Structures are given as C-alpha cells and as structure tokens.
Amino acid sequence: MTSTTSRDSAQKPRLLESRRVLTLILLAAFVGSLLNLDWTTGFIHSGGIDAMGEFAKALFTLDLSADTLTSAISASWTTVAYAVAGLTLALLIGIPLGAIGSGVLTRSPWLRVTSGGGTRFSLAFFRSIHELVWAWLFVAAIGLSPMAAVLALAIPYGGILGRIYAELLQDVPDAPLRSLRSTGASEWRVFWYGRLPMALPDMLSYTFYRLECGIRSAAIMSFVGLGGLGHEIRISLDDLAYQQVWTYLLFLIGLVVIVDVWSTMVRRRLSE
Amino acid sequence: MALLRTREPETLYSAASCSVSLTAVSKQYGVKEAIFPLNLSIDAGERVAFLGPSGGGKTTLLRLLSGQLETSTGTVCLCDRDLSTMPTGRQVSQLVGMIHQQFDLIPNLSALQNTLAGQLGEWSLIKSLVSLVWPMNRDIGLSALTRVGVEGIAYQRAGSLSGGEQQRVAIARLLVQDPQVILADEPVSSLDPARAGEVLQLLVGIAEEAGKTLIASMHSVELAREHFSRLIGLRNGAVIFDLPSHEVTEDMLHDLYNLQGLRSET
Ligand SMILES: Nc1ncnc2c1ncn2[C@@H]1O[C@H](COP(=O)(O)OP(=O)(O)OP(=O)(O)O)[C@@H](O)[C@H]1O
Ligand SMILES: [Mg+2]
Numbered sequence: 001m002t003s004t005t006s007r008d009s010a011q012k013p014r015l016l017e018s019r020r021v022l023t024l025i026l027l028a029a030f031v032g033s034l035l036n037l038d039w040t041t042g043f044i045h046s047g048g049i050d051a052m053g054e055f056a057k058a059l060f061t062l063d064l065s066a067d068t069l070t071s072a073i074s075a076s077w078t079t080v081a082y083a084v085a086g087l088t089l090a091l092l093i094g095i096p097l098g099a100i101g102s103g104v105l106t107r108s109p110w111l112r113v114t115s116g117g118g119t120r121f122s123l124a125f126f127r128s129i130h131e132l133v134w135a136w137l138f139v140a141a142i143g144l145s146p147m148a149a150v151l152a153l154a155i156p157y158g159g160i161l162g163r164i165y166a167e168l169l170q171d172v173p174d175a176p177l178r179s180l181r182s183t184g185a186s187e188w189r190v191f192w193y194g195r196l197p198m199a200l201p202d203m204l205s206y207t208f209y210r211l212e213c214g215i216r217s218a219a220i221m222s223f224v225g226l227g228g229l230g231h232e233i234r235i236s237l238d239d240l241a242y243q244q245v246w247t248y249l250l251f252l253i254g255l256v257v258i259v260d261v262w263s264t265m266v267r268r269r270l271s272e
Numbered sequence: 273m274a275l276l277r278t279r280e281p282e283t284l285y286s287a288a289s290c291s292v293s294l295t296a297v298s299k300q301y302g303v304k305e306a307i308f309p310l311n312l313s314i315d316a317g318e319r320v321a322f323l324g325p326s327g328g329g330k331t332t333l334l335r336l337l338s339g340q341l342e343t344s345t346g347t348v349c350l351c352d353r354d355l356s357t358m359p360t361g362r363q364v365s366q367l368v369g370m371i372h373q374q375f376d377l378i379p380n381l382s383a384l385q386n387t388l389a390g391q392l393g394e395w396s397l398i399k400s401l402v403s404l405v406w407p408m409n410r411d412i413g414l415s416a417l418t419r420v421g422v423e424g425i426a427y428q429r430a431g432s433l434s435g436g437e438q439q440r441v442a443i444a445r446l447l448v449q450d451p452q453v454i455l456a457d458e459p460v461s462s463l464d465p466a467r468a469g470e471v472l473q474l475l476v477g478i479a480e481e482a483g484k485t486l487i488a489s490m491h492s493v494e495l496a497r498e499h500f501s502r503l504i505g506l507r508n509g510a511v512i513f514d515l516p517s518h519e520v521t522e523d524m525l526h527d528l529y530n531l532q533g534l535r536s537e538t
Contacts, residue, residue, distance in 0.1 A: 175375035179442075182338060183449050184365030184393020189400050193389055197380040 058242030068244050071232060072251045079228040080255060082146065082221070083214035086153025090214075091207070093158025097123055098165030104195060105187055120166070127159030135221045149226045153217055157210060164206050168199040201270045208263030215255050289316040289483045290351035290367070290452045292337060297346035299332055299509075306332045307509045309345065314487065314502075316452075319479060321500035322489040325529050328506040330489035334455050337487065339364045350453060362393040369451035371475075373458040376442040379431025383422065383441045386430050387413040390448030416444040420474060436467040443475055454479055456488035460495070468492070472499055493525055 099105060101123055103116035131152050138148035169191075177194045185193065222228030229252050236244035292314040299307040307329045314320055322330040335341040336348055339355045348355040350367045358364050369390075377386045384407055391409065392400055399408060407413065417423045420440040425433060430441060439459060446454060459475060460468035476499045479486035490496035496503060496517075503520050505512040505528040512528050513520065 173375065175372065176378050178340065179370070179372065179376045180378070180389060180392065181361060182340065182365060182368075182370050183390050183445065184360075184362035185389070186361070186397075188397060189392045189395075192401060192404060193381070193385075193392060194378050197378055200380065 055242050055245075059246050061243050062250075063241070063243035063247050068247050072229075072247055075227065075229045075232045075248065076251045076255060079215060079218045079222065079230070079252075082149045082153060082218040082226075082228060083211065085146075085150045086218065087157060087207070087211050087214045089150060089154035090157035090161055090210075093126070093154065094161030094165055097158070098162040099169065099191070101162060102166035102169040104169055105191055107187055120163075123159045123162040123166075125159070127156045127163065129156060131156045131217050131221060132224070135224045135226070139224055139226070144225050146226070149218065149221055149228075152221060153214060157214060157217075161207065161210060165199075165203055168202050168206070169195050172198045201267070204270065205263060205267045208259065208266065211263070212256055212259045215259060216252070219252050286450055286482070289485050291316045292453060292485060292487070293349045294336075295347050295349070297336060297343050297348060299329075299336060299341065300344045305509055307336070310511055312504075312511070312514075314485060316485055317483045318502060319476060319486045319500045320488070320502045320504060321496040322487070322504050322506055323493060323496055323525075323528065324506040324512070327508075329509040330506055331457050332509075333506065334370065334457050334487065334489055337453075338368050338370045338455050340370075365393045365449060365451065367451055368453045368455060369446045369449045370455040370457065371439070371442045371446055371459050372456075374435065374438070374462045376445075377430040377438055379429065381430055382407075382427050383417065383430055383433065383437075383444075384410065384413045384426040386441055387416050387426075387444040387448055390416075390445040390450075393449075412448055413444075416447040417441070419447060419478070420444045435462050436471055439463065439471050440474065443471075443478065447478065451484075453485040453487065456486070458489050458491050461491045468495065476500075 097119050100115055101119035103112040106112055106115075134155055135148065135152035138152050142148050172195050176198070177190055180190050180194045219228060219230040219233075222230035223234050225231065229248050233245055233248045236242075236248065292312075294310060294312040296309050296311060297307065298305070298309040322333060324330060332341065336343055337350075339348070339358070342356065353367075355364065358367075377383075378389070381389075385404070388403060388407055388409060391412075395403065402408065414423060414426060417426050417440075420443050422437050422440045422444070425437060425441075430438060433441065439462075454475075456475060460472050463471060472495055475488075476486065478484070486500075488496075488500070490500070497520070501517055502515070503517050504514045505520075505524065507528060513524050515524075
C-alpha cells in the first residue's frame with residue numbers, strides 16, 4: 001500500500017456517512033409525506049364510477065363526423081402552433097441564459113459567481129411558476145390572444161431549457177477542452193469549438209422532449225379559454241359528449257407520437 | 273519581438289525552436305510531493321523521453337512545462353522567458369503545444385475542423401465562428417492532414433476515427449499550431465504496437481524536420497530508446513538518471529521500474 005491510497009481511504013468513510021445520513025433524511029421525508037395524505041375520504045364519489053364507465057364506453061363509439069374531425073384538425077393545428085411558437089421563444093431565452101448561467105464563458109471566478117448566479121436565479125424564477133399560472137396572468141393582462149398562450153409557454157419552458165442547457169454545457173468531458181485551451185483558444189472559442197458541439201446532441205434531444213411536453217401544455221392551457229385541443233375537450237366535456245372528447249384526445253396522442261418519432265429520427269442521425 | 277513568426281503559405285511550419293530550462297522546480301498536490309526540486313535543461317531541437325513507473329511524475333512534469341500547471345517552487349523557462357510571467361494563453365501556445373494519450377479531439381467536429389483549431393489562438397472570434405460552419409484556411413488544414421497521412425478522412429467526424437487516425441489528426445493540429453516546443457504525454461500508449469511505431473515515427477520525423485524540441489513521456493522503453501536521443505528516468509518525483517540513450521543500461525532500467533516495492537519500507 002502506498003501512502004496516497006491510505007490517506008484516501010481515511011477520508012472516504014466520512015463522506016460516505018454524511019451521504020447516507022442525507023439519504024435517510026430524504027427517505028423519512030418521503031415516507032412522512034405519504035402518511036400525511038388522507039387516503040380515506042373523498043377519493044371517488046359514487047356518481048363518478050358511472051361517469052367513468054360511460055366515458056370508457058365512448059371510446060368504442062368515437063365521433064368521426066366531418067364536423068368534429070375538421071374542428072379537431074384545426075384545434076390540433078392551433079395547439080401545435082402555440083407549442084412551436086412558445087418553444088421557439090423559450091429557446092431564445094434558454095440558450096443565452098443557459099450559456100451564461102453555466103459560468104463557462106469566463107475564467108474569472110468573480111464574473112462566474114455574479115453573472116452565473118444572477119442568471120440562474122432568474123431561470124429558477126421563470127420555471128418555478130407553472131405555465132397555467134402564467135397563462136392566467138397573461139390572459140388577465142392582454143386578454144384571450146394567442147400572444148398570451150405563447151408567452152405563458154415560453155417563460156417557464158425558457159427557464160427549464162436554460163437550466164438543463166447550463167448543466168449539459170458544464171458536464172462536457174474536460175480533456176478535449178484542455179487540449180483546445182493549449183492551442184491558445186479563449187473560453188469563448190472553447191465554448192464554440194468544444195462545449196457546444198459536444199453538448200449539442202443531448203441539448204437537441206432534450207429540446208425535442210420539451211416540444212412533446214409543450215404540446216401537452218399547450219393543449220391544457222387552452223382550458224383557460226385560449227383556442228386549441230384543450231378548449232375543444234373542455235366544451236365537449238361540458239356537453240357530456242364523451243365520443244367527441246375521445247376524438248380530440250386521440251388527436252392529442254397522435255401529435256405526441258409524431259413528435260416522438262421525429263425526435264428519434266433526428267437523434268439517430270446525430271449519433272451516426 | 274522574438275515571438276513574431278513569419279510563415280510562408282507553402283511551408284507548413286516555421287523552423288523556429290528553442291530551449292527549455294527548469295530551475296529548482298517542485299510541485300506539491302496538497303501535501304503530496306509529486307515533483308521534488310529539480311534542475312533540468314534541454315537544448316533547442318533535442319529529443320527527450322521521460323521514463324519511469326506509474327505515478328513517477330511524468331505527466332506532472334509535462335504539464336508544468338506546458339504552463340497548464342503552476343509550479344510550487346522554481347521557474348520554468350521556455351526560450352529564455354519565464355513561463356509564469358507570460359500573460360496570455362495565446363503567447364504560451366506559440367511556444368509550446370501538447371498532445372496526449374487520447375481524448376485530444378472534439379469528437380463531433382470533422383478532422384479538418386479539429387486540425388484548424390490549432391489556429392484558434394490567432395483567429396478573431398468572428399473568423400472562428402464563420403470557420404465552424406465554413407472552414408477557412410482549408411489549404412493549411414488539408415496540407416497538415418496530408419503530411420500526417422490522413423487527408424482522406426478530412427471531412428469525417430473525429431469521433432468516428434480509429435485511435436491511430438485520431439493521434440495523427442492531433443499531430444496535424446500541432447503542425448497548424450506550430451509551437452517551438454512539442455510536448456507529448458504517452459502519445460502512442462493507446463495504440464497497438466505496429467500503429468504505435470508508425471505514429472511515433474511520424475511525430476519524431478516532424479520534430480526532426482523542423483528542428484523542434486520534442487519532450488515526451490513514454491510507456492515503452494524500446495520505442496523510447498529507438499526514437500529519442502536522451503532518456504530521463506523519473507521515480508517518485510525525482511530524477512533517477514539523465515543520460516544519452518545509448519548510455520542507459522538494462523540494470524538502470526531494471527532499477528527504475530523494479531524498486532517500487534521498497535518504497536513504503538524506506
Ligand atoms: N491532480 C492531482 N491531485 C493530486 N495528486 C495528483 C494529481 N495529479 C497527480 N497526482 C499525484 O502525483 C503523482 C505523479 O503523478 P503523474 O500523473 O505525474 O504520474 P505519471 O508518471 O504520469 O504516471 P502514469 O505513468 O501513470 O501516467 C502521483 O502520485 C499522483 O497520484
Ligand atoms: Mg501520466
């Protein structure tokens with residue numbers, strides 16, 4: 001045994017112990033929260049069971065009338081448009097803020113703490129408020145316009161994308177970057193020639209995943225009164241027209257599947 | 273200024289070369305003594321290999337020479353200039369370049385882009401960005417790749433190349449960077465014996481041709497003997513021998529590698 005290994009092993013147990021303690025605390029919090037839930041009352045009321053049965057039955061008698069189909073197609077289009085516009089704006093927020101928040105653009109520790117910290121705080125603020133709440137806020141402020149939907153989606157998604165991008169940019173392997181630095185490249189050039197190319201495949205596949213989420217969010221958001229699949233679903237639910245509800249739901253599932261297939265194809269091409 | 277170089281378009285690299293000297297250099301990692309105080313001077317154009325058991329301090333010494341690591345005591349001079357007083361990474365990169373055992377390249381960029389990255393220190397940010405999409409000074413990159421014998425894979429992703437090809441591209445990048453001193457940390461250890469011989473021959477050939485100083489750490493004693501004129505044995509952060517290749521005996525090598533077991537007892 002050399003002296004290094006014996007010193008290493010002297011330090012390790014303490015680290016392991018503190019990790020174990022943390023795990024125990026988290027586990028206790030989890031179990032505690034489960035016990036605190038009231039599982040007995042108000043779980044499903046009796047009329048609800050009948051309604052669920054009817055809802056399930058409606059799946060086999062789908063409403064495929066021309067009217068419903070045209071409104072489903074136009075609502076799908078609206079939902080996709082909201083999601084894509086929202087995500088595009090979210091990219092404009094997430095890419096620069098993520099890059100700054102990762103703190104990799106500068107070698108100065110002081111700048112890293114101030115600009116990185118400030119950016120990370122605003123990203124956290126953006127994403128800690130749910131898109132539905134943003135939707136309510138924007139509908140109250142600018143009315144039922146598509147702009148409200150797009151902004152409501154863009155802000156929290158920008159916050160989420162920025163945070164994930166920051167992490168992906170930090171987690172890039174260090175050895176190739178060190179080689180780049182030894183050619184005299186500044187951190188900015190290291191970013192463009194090393195970090196970004198290496199993080200890009202993961203960033204892209206996460207963005208696709210977010211597009212999928214964006215479509216679901218855009219659909220739900222239109223419950224607020226903004227057009228789209230959610231809006232149609234809500235109207236049909238109010239009419240107890242479960243056959244129509246299923247048609248709209250299947251369109252929603254279809255959209256998510258299409259995005260999924262598309263993203264798989266793009267990812268496969270990237271990893272070649 | 274001494275650092276100004278002129279480079280004719282048709283010759284790939286300048287013939288400039290310079291000496292290296294270490295004065296009372298030591299390095300500690302925390303309390304661990306990785307390099308004990310040592311003096312070393314290497315002439316311009318010399319080809320030197322560091323040998324020795326794992327943990328002996330070869331990588332540490334090379335990183336001190338490249339300025340990637342700061343010395344705990346003492347000074348490293350390249351071309352008679354104190355490395356620690358040189359302000360920018362760019363100036364250092366004109367004096368010294370390094371290649372490693374592996375993971376030198378950006379896997380998602382093409383071999384050509386990786387090669388041209390050797391000029392990043394000299395390019396403006398705008399030029400670097402444009403070059404990312406539309407490589408500029410292609411001819412320099414291509415002739416460097418031709419010199420190392422892999423011009424055929426210029427547009428292939430670096431990550432999809434074989435280990436030997438990747439090392440050749442790393443050497444091509446070094447050609448484009450054109451430093452005066454070349455450092456190589458086990459440059460061929462990740463290659464099979466045949467490939468290792470070829471790639472080392474290439475590296476040494478280039479250094480010889482341009483009269484550059486070459487300092488490498490070597491895993492294989494045979495290759496080191498064959499290609500380097502001076503061998504330095506390092507163990508536990510101290511120089512065990514420092515001799516012309518032909519004066520290093522089997523006994524010395526045996527001692528260098530096989531006394532490890534005694535370390536904990538002494
Ligand atoms: N970043 C570090 N922090 C702490 N100790 C280090 C660090 N890098 C190296 N060391 C220690 O310094 C000593 C010399 O390491 P170095 O990597 O220079 O050896 P080496 O001769 O290159 O070995 P190898 O042949 O395995 O590459 C070793 O004991 C190592 O554990
Ligand atoms: Mg090493």
